[in-house]
Amino acid sequence: MKEQQLVEQLRRNGYKITPQRQEILKAFMESSSRLPQSAEDIHNRVVEKYPNVSLDTIYRNLNVLEGLEIISRLSLKDGKSRYELNPGGSHQHHLICLGCGAAEAIDYCPLQALHEIGIAEEKKFEIREHSFEIFGYCSLCRERSDEIGKLPGKCS
Template sequence: MKGSQVLERLRKSGYKITPQRQEILNALLGSGINIPQSAEEIHKKVIEKYPHISLDTVYRNLQVLTDLEIVSKLNLQDGKNRYELNYGEHHHHLICLKCGAAEAIEFCPFKSVDIKKIEEEKKFEIRRHSFELFGYCKICRHQPEGTEPGTFEGTDDQE
């Protein structure tokens, strides 16, 4: 979803396009790579330009954006919710258990599942699903235990 589409969706839904809301969207856009971020990470970016914006304001705006399906709220099993812009295509993530990096995988394994059959058999109405894969990223899988994420104190012959 492009920035102009996001703004138009907000307007059509009756929301004002405030500078703070635009800055929250800019923080989500980041460097063009769609990396899920916590509200706290987004807040740190927004206060660089708007130092008086509260974390609560960021949370309220993220909820509005989630309700409008502009943003997806992800629970990556680390106790923090993360947020990312919806670009229209449903996807899942690879999540590093050490550094918390999340990388999108561009397919959904549930597309091959007969959802209607499950709903009928289990008498359960499915509204959404989550499928995330947990492991170690390229950097962290070669780190000795006890080292900080993203640092490596080994030799250069590692991958």
């Protein structure tokens, strides 16, 4: 999704396009990292250009973007939320590295099978949302651990 499309989506939903909000969008669009970004990461980027922007402003904007499904929030084991662009406005699941924190999106919903086999109907349960993340070690961390001899949290 292009930055201009995101700006139009905000406008259609009645939000003003402030320079700070545009800078937040740019932070997502121009991220070269595989890692989803924390509010602090975004804040550090935005204050380079707009020094008076508070972390509260960043959080408010992240909540707006998440509510419009422009970004997705990942809650990781360190207790911090991380955010990433949400292409197509659909939910995503991730493989998350316990070593470096890299998050790789899964292109399909592994929990779709719950719907297909009718568990919710059988239990008379209406599913509204779900989350599903898989934690392990990426190939780079596994290579490094081979050099070092052990992955953190791995049995000896």
